[in-house]
Amino acid sequence: MNKLSKFCHELSNHTDIKPEIYLSPATGYRARAEFGFGNNLYTMIDDNQKIYMEKSSIPHPIIERLMPNLLAKINHSELMQGKLFQINFRTSGTKVLATLIYHKPLQEDWILAAKDIQDSLGNLSIIGRSKKQKILIGEEDLEVICNYANSSFKILQNDLVFFQPNFYLYSLMISFITKQLENPRDLLELYCGCGGFTLPLASKFNKVFATENNRHSIRLLKESIKLNNLYNIESARLSDNETASALANERPFRRLKNINMQSYEFSHILVDPPRAGLSDETIALSKQFKNMIYISCNPETFLRDLVAVERKIESIGIFDQFANTQHIEVIALLK
Ligand SMILES: C[S@@+](CC[C@H](N)C(=O)[O-])C[C@H]1O[C@@H](n2cnc3c(N)ncnc32)[C@H](O)[C@@H]1O
Incomplete structure (x- = not known):
């Protein structure tokens, strides 16, 4: 059943x-998605098995398109990939918030590298997180436009809150x-x-x-x-x-x-x-x-x-x- x-x-x-x-629809529907990072790829667990991927078709297309480009930039830099263990995405439909979570303190050189990546990919805000550390490279809050009946509302969300997926x-x-x-x-x-x-x-x-x-x-x-x-x-x-x-x-x-x-x-x-x-x-x-x-x-x-x-x-x-x-x-x- x-x-x-x-x-x-x-x-x-x-x-x-x-x-x-x-x-x-079974693809392109998730406005937020969380992945592990391992072997220079995104990871997720399915049926108790770790799956490795460059992109996924389940998230919103704007996230799907960004995934391989962001991965290539991360893998190009020792600083960005070292001790990185999780990458979370959220989108408003036009902009993406990517939270990179590390097992190491994030220093000034990481900030410069992350800023370069953000600037080169467009419509992206990067947040770096590590123990007791949160570094905003772009804007923290995402503005979602909720169109309902003949009205339209701007609703703010960020990576610390629940939002309809x-x-x-x-x-x-x-x-x-x-x-x-x-x-x-x-x-x-x-x-x-x-x-x-x-x-x-x-x-x-x-x-x-x-x-x-x-x-x-x-x-x-x-x-x-x-x-x-x-x-x-x-x-x-x-x-x-x-x-x-x-x-x-x-x-x-x-x-x-x-x-x-x-x-x-x-x-x-x-x-x-x-x-x-x-x-x-x-x-x-x-x-x-x-x-x-x-x-x-x-x-x-x-x-x-x-x-x-x-x-x-x-x-x-x-x-x-x-x-x-x-x-x-x-x-x-x-x-
Ligand atoms: C399923 S979410 C729904 C949020 C909101 N209705 C929406 O659709 O965006 C559940 C919410 O309950 C909040 N929450 C969890 N435990 C709670 C509690 N004991 N008292 C009040 N709020 C709580 C969470 O922070 C979360 O925002």
């Missing part, structure tokens, strides 16, 4: 509603959520990252209050809110449990000092947790909301939480974000 049939079968124990299925499915995920919203007033969003859903969804709600525990994500979100001149989003660096505690007025948070929580009339809660799923506190919090939107990268914890939140599925979409792998992404609207 393939992964989609397997999930549909498990889902049928919880609902009669049939999921909408959204597929992705599949650009083919990203706008379909936003549309799937917005087409099912009933009587939206204010939105509480947990695990908001750097705002991949926050910004586009804000146009559908009066106000949004978004929380997340990664300080880099919250910094980027606040900058993107300004960049897009949006005035109906407030955000705070709070973990899921701190958000639950703040909403229950259990204790004051200095990080909320300029935010009037009483002014919100929440109609929806949106959660997009990591693979571990929701904490008990978040499950308890969710029960105060009429409508819940659950985005999950782990069907197992999604089905576990579905029982715990005691809700019915109104609609559900399966997004095959990583073709030819066992992963699926699920978005459910729960009443």
Whole structure:
């Protein structure tokens, strides 16, 4: 049984509603990709075996095109290849951020060599990382243009934060959520990252209050809110449990000092947790909301939480974000 049939079968124990299925092309879809570096090639592990390659067709074409050119430049220089063990790529679609990670301190001569490579390849920002060291050769933040409906948003991300990996499915995920919203007033969003859903969804709600525990994500979100001149989003660096505690007025948070929580009339809660799923506190919090939107990268914890939140599925979409792998992404609207 393939992964989609397997999930549909498990889902049928919880609902009669049939999921909408959204597929992705099997190549060119990954807007971020991480490789090891060994024997002067990129490496990755597949089926417990190390594979060596000069390029891969799975990442976005702009990354695929860059891979062999960057590899040639790295291999041309002892300084660039020595003690290099990982190369991570991200793209906005027009520009690439490449993070080179080393087992050695990076000195002035490395900086000059990296700058030469960056200048010669174009549309590339290099970041060098080593223990307790981060060296920016180009710009750290990437501006992604998110086109959704007739609007366009600029969303900042960098190599320290989560961002939606599949650009083919990203706008379909936003549309799937917005087409099912009933009587939206204010939105509480947990695990908001750097705002991949926050910004586009804000146009559908009066106000949004978004929380997340990664300080880099919250910094980027606040900058993107300004960049897009949006005035109906407030955000705070709070973990899921701190958000639950703040909403229950259990204790004051200095990080909320300029935010009037009483002014919100929440109609929806949106959660997009990591693979571990929701904490008990978040499950308890969710029960105060009429409508819940659950985005999950782990069907197992999604089905576990579905029982715990005691809700019915109104609609559900399966997004095959990583073709030819066992992963699926699920978005459910729960009443
Ligand atoms: C799957 S990502 C979703 C991010 C965002 N919704 C997006 O699509 O770009 C999960 C996010 O939860 C954050 N996170 C992890 N554990 C958390 C916690 N205990 N409390 C709050 N946020 C957490 C991570 O930093 C990450 O940004």
